Amino acid sequence: MRQDLFDKLQDLPLRYFDTHQSGDLMSRFTNDMDTVSDMIGNSFASVVSNLITFVCTVFMLIYLNWALTLITFVFLGLMLLVVKSVGGRSRVSFQQQQAALGSLNGYIEEMIEGQKVIKVFHHEQKTMDEFAARNSAYRDAAAMAQTYAGSMMPAMGNLSRINYAVTCCVGGLLSISGVFDIGSLGAYVKQVSQPVGQISQQVNTLLAAVAGAERIFAVMNADPETDEGRTTLVRVLKDGDSLTETDRRTGHWAWKKPDGSLTELRGDVRFDHVDFGYDPEKTVLHDVSLFAKPGQKIAFVGSTGAGKTTITNLINRFYDIQSGSVTYDGIDVRDIRKDSLRRSLGIVLQDTHLFTGTVADNIRYGKLDATDAQVEAAARAVSADTVVAKLEKGWDSDVGEGGGRLSTGEKQLISFARAVLADPRIFVLDEATSSIDTQTEQLIQQAIDHLLQDRTSFLIAHRLSTIRKADMILVVRDGRIVEQGTHQELLRRHGYYHDLYSKQFAEESAARILQ
Secondary structure, three states, rough: OOOHHHHHHHOOOHHHHHHHHHHHHHHHHHHHHHHHHHHHHHHHHHHHHHHHHHHHHHHHHHHHHHHHHHHHHHHHHHHHHHHHHHHHHHHOOOOOOOOHHHHHHHHHHHHHHHHHHHHOOOHHHHHHHHHHHHHHHHHHHHHHHHHHHHHHHHHHHHHHHHHHHHHHHHHHHHHHOOOOHHHHHEEEEHHHHHHHHHHHHHHHHHHHHHHHHHHHHHHHHOOOOOOOOEEEEOOOOOOOEEEEOOOOOOOOEEOOOOOEEEEOOOOOOOEEEEEEOEEEEEEEEEEEEEEEEEOOOEEEEEEOOOHHHHHHHHHHHOOOOEEEEEOOOOOEHHHHHHHHHOOOOOOEOOOOOOOOHHHHHHOOOOOOOOHHHHHHHHHHHHHOOOHHHHOOOHHHHOOOOOHHOOOOHHHHHHHHHHHHOOOEEEEEEEEOOOOHHHHHHHHHHHHHHHHOOOOOOEEOOOOHHOOOOOOOOEEEEEOOOEEOOOOOHHHHHHHHHHHHHHHHHHHOOOOOOOH
């Protein structure tokens, strides 16, 4: 189940992770899975065994005497009413308990990751108070669940004892009258009461397992990321103007359509009247149209939240548009298999993520079969080898969980090297140099100019000085493209871009004077 659950996570869209706490999802792998495991290991066999014993006893009783059978069915009905009433409330309480535990785990994970921020703003007491509130909510839910579940066993036990007493009295009268023998009565009375008592003792474990299983299967039953694309990316042999598919690793790539025809991978991206919203009821991109010819540098500028990153997220189909179309080399991206689409793209985000492991392992994530020489070459291309030179174990240095042993700028350099190693046709650079010092940024800018030759690239930058050489600058405001042109063309228009650039240039000049 745990393996299936992890596999399921790989099939879920990013939208699912945007709306669910990672700590709560982790709780389903641990706490919820443990409750199911505990039930299977300790309670399942006992419950099944006692149910079989009870059913066989009832059939035996039907065979022996109808009067005792009628008494048993009356009390069995009363027991079922107790199970339905108390068990239903207990089940709801266990669901609340597991949900509260998931929320608590999510909060703990978030606070551990944010310890630096907590200490910087001296919010330790606030954090403890919030944790106490969540912990109390979990305690209350658990107490209520245990109260309901705990009342089940004495209720069932007392009904079983009453059934025992009534059966003894009626069976005794039947034995005196010669209808029923004492030996059969003794065997029956023992067998009919024992399994009921045994089952009632397992109610807590069973109900907790049911609540845990429901949370697990809520993820398992979530809608996976849909992929109707049938166009794939294949290696080809390029011969003049023709493309021939081959097994040789020629370095040339093409789109293979369902009919078998091949279209060269060039990097031509076009948006045609695209509307999009993370919430279908709230549109964040309005009638966006743009084009990027192969080899062009397209830059997006605008204030925070204007929609720049959202536009690039639609190219790789992290999200699907509501209306309009996005085409890649003339093919609608919805017709391209997502793994093929994303293999052709290289993305460097502002918020980098490194995995636990060595520097070399994290760079090699861009191409798992890369040689050491290829890894080192990719690092040198973006000056990431300067990071390695400072580390005690060089390429074999452990970066720590999430890259915690490296600075933000160092992590960004390694992330950049990882994208370079993948050798994509299109680069998406989302504030890729925002955490790097000016000197290193200049080196990387030179490397970028070299690497992006003949490649289509989308650059998102707040520092406008880094995009002056872009072939086209698109100014995004409130989800709309309000201006477009080259750097010089936009300055001559004295519009929104001119105001942004003038203000930023003045701030940078003042900072240099102060230095």
